[in-house]
Amino acid sequence: MKPFAYVSAPDVATAVRTIATEPNAKFLGGGTNLVDLMREDIEQPDTVVDITRLPLTEIEELPGGGVRVGALVRNSHLAAHRLIRTRYPLLSQALLAGASAQLRNMATVGGNLLQRTRCPYFYDGASACNKRVPGSGCDAIGGFNRNHAILGTSDDCIATHPSDMCVALAALDATVEVESVRGLRRVPLADFHRLPGGTPHLETTLEPDELVTAIEVPELTAPSSYRKVRDRASYAFALVSVAAALEVTDGVVSDVRLALGGVAAKPWRARQAESVLLGTPATEESFRRAAEAELEPAVGRPDNAFKIELAQRTIVATLRRLSDGSFGDGSFGDGSRA
Amino acid sequence: MVTLRMRVNGVTRSLELEPWVSLLDALRERLGLTGTKKGCDQGACGACTVLVDGERINSCLALAVQYEDRDITTIEGVTHPIQQAFIEHDGFQCGYCTSGQICSAIGMLAEHGAGMPSAVTEPGASGLSEAEIRERMSGNLCRCGAYNGIVDAIKEVAR
Numbered sequence: 001m002k003p004f005a006y007v008s009a010p011d012v013a014t015a016v017r018t019i020a021t022e023p024n025a026k027f028l029g030g031g032t033n034l035v036d037l038m039r040e041d042i043e044q045p046d047t048v049v050d051i052t053r054l055p056l057t058e059i060e061e062l063p064g065g066g067v068r069v070g071a072l073v074r075n076s077h078l079a080a081h082r083l084i085r086t087r088y089p090l091l092s093q094a095l096l097a098g099a100s101a102q103l104r105n106m107a108t109v110g111g112n113l114l115q116r117t118r119c120p121y122f123y124d125g126a127s128a129c130n131k132r133v134p135g136s137g138c139d140a141i142g143g144f145n146r147n148h149a150i151l152g153t154s155d156d157c158i159a160t161h162p163s164d165m166c167v168a169l170a171a172l173d174a175t176v177e178v179e180s181v182r183g184l185r186r187v188p189l190a191d192f193h194r195l196p197g198g199t200p201h202l203e204t205t206l207e208p209d210e211l212v213t214a215i216e217v218p219e220l221t222a223p224s225s226y227r228k229v230r231d232r233a234s235y236a237f238a239l240v241s242v243a244a245a246l247e248v249t250d251g252v253v254s255d256v257r258l259a260l261g262g263v264a265a266k267p268w269r270a271r272q273a274e275s276v277l278l279g280t281p282a283t284e285e286s287f288r289r290a291a292e293a294e295l296e297p298a299v300g301r302p303d304n305a306f307k308i309e310l311a312q313r314t315i316v317a318t319l320r321r322l323s324d325g326s327f328g329d330g331s332f333g334d335g336s337r338a
Numbered sequence: 339m340v341t342l343r344m345r346v347n348g349v350t351r352s353l354e355l356e357p358w359v360s361l362l363d364a365l366r367e368r369l370g371l372t373g374t375k376k377g378c379d380q381g382a383c384g385a386c387t388v389l390v391d392g393e394r395i396n397s398c399l400a401l402a403v404q405y406e407d408r409d410i411t412t413i414e415g416v417t418h419p420i421q422q423a424f425i426e427h428d429g430f431q432c433g434y435c436t437s438g439q440i441c442s443a444i445g446m447l448a449e450h451g452a453g454m455p456s457a458v459t460e461p462g463a464s465g466l467s468e469a470e471i472r473e474r475m476s477g478n479l480c481r482c483g484a485y486n487g488i489v490d491a492i493k494e495v496a497r
Binding site for chain 1: 340393395
């Protein structure tokens with residue numbers, strides 16, 4: 001690991017002032033991703049600003065039924081919180097489907113948002129990677145790409161975003177609150193992460209000196225669930241995951257939110273599927289048609305083409321369970337285990 | 339160099355170290371507590387699991403400076419029925435993952451006791467089924483494959 005100067009920020013004002021004045025500085029939260037990347041020399045900050053002592057650990061109910069979560073709330077605490085378990089089962093399940101208990105005890109909400117891809121070519125300094133070294137090429141395209149993206153890819157990058165939490169937040173229309181020396185700004189989660197295009201090294205719309213301070217999740221009344229499909233039953237990144245909320249009134253879909261994980265460089269809000277579903281009978285046939293519409297633009301490669309069918313089936317299975325009422329009580333099931 | 343204090347196994351220790359030293363390396367190389375093992379050093383295996391204020395974490399991804407004034411428990415500070423249960427149920431072969439497994443199991447039992455759910459928690463369920471133990475312990479790998487013994491040992495203590 002490259003040596004760095006260490007600053008522990010006592011408050012948000014100091015944190016954002018330090019990041020703005022120190023060249024090549026990085027915020028450090030739980031460390032579960034950044035410390036690893038620093039050890040691999042992929043991240044090489046000159047100054048590390050420790051933010052774990054900032055008072056951003058509250059989970060508050062908002063007027064209007066939403067919830068505000070401080071950026072330093074740990075993943076395990078958020079997953080176990082009564083408000084999250086009862087009102088947003090998909091979010092609690094997504095968090096519990098991610099990483100291991102030890103990592104969830106360390107990882108923060110803000111850090112989860114800012115996770116970098118687990119593409120092995122990004123981690124391997126001997127491989128070409130446009131994310132790590134812009135312009136160097138992409139060894140994943142034409143390489144081993146079983147875990148890679150099928151939607152929103154470019155000729156420069158086919159990496160996926162690894163987060164489970166963000167997939168649930170995408171379905172929930174969450175907002176990210178960020179602060180800098182210029183003040184406070186609110187970014188819809190849908191605009192927070194970027195698709196690779198010709199600049200895969202730019203992963204979010206966050207400025208380098210901005211600090212994530214909170215997320216806000218609006219009220220959700222529809223039953224919801226998160227389903228993750230992976231190569232082993234636990235402690236693995238998603239091949240495909242689905243976060244869904246579904247309200248059925250008199251047999252017709254009256255509200256639906258759908259997002260996919262493991263398929264793109266950002267949590268993929270399935271707007272196409274939603275528009276197909278809204279107002280149609282809540283039947284297997286409708287679910288299938290909606291899933292096909294969403295995956296229509298998908299591009300598969302030799303190792304990951306199976307994800308196109310897998311994503312469709314996982315969408316259908318998740319919606320079917322929700323319409324059956326299996327998850328309508330806000331409780332946990334085996335859905336997140338898939 | 340940074341000077342910091344932390345309580346390790348009940349004793350306040352003063353450390354002078356570079357900010358890039360992990361908690362794992364601080365425990366092993368600076369304090370001589372080599373019971374905590376370095377497996378992957380990238381948060382994938384769980385061999386380095388220790389308890390911080392009673393919560394289990396991977397000490398390899400923790401920078402020691404972030405844990406100033408915290409209460410750290412390593413395997414050297416553990417006295418718990420789970421240790422005897424591991425012996426009785428053959429919960430290990432080579433033993434390299436064992437200190438992490440034991441610290442993790444202690445943290446897991448506390449989490450379960452506090453009502454924290456897991457990805458396989460069924461509505462209304464309160465006990466620690468085998469599926470629950472396997473899911474909650476999935477962050478600790480055992481390359482000898484002593485999982486059946488580990489699950490049996492934890493099941494006995496959880497009873």
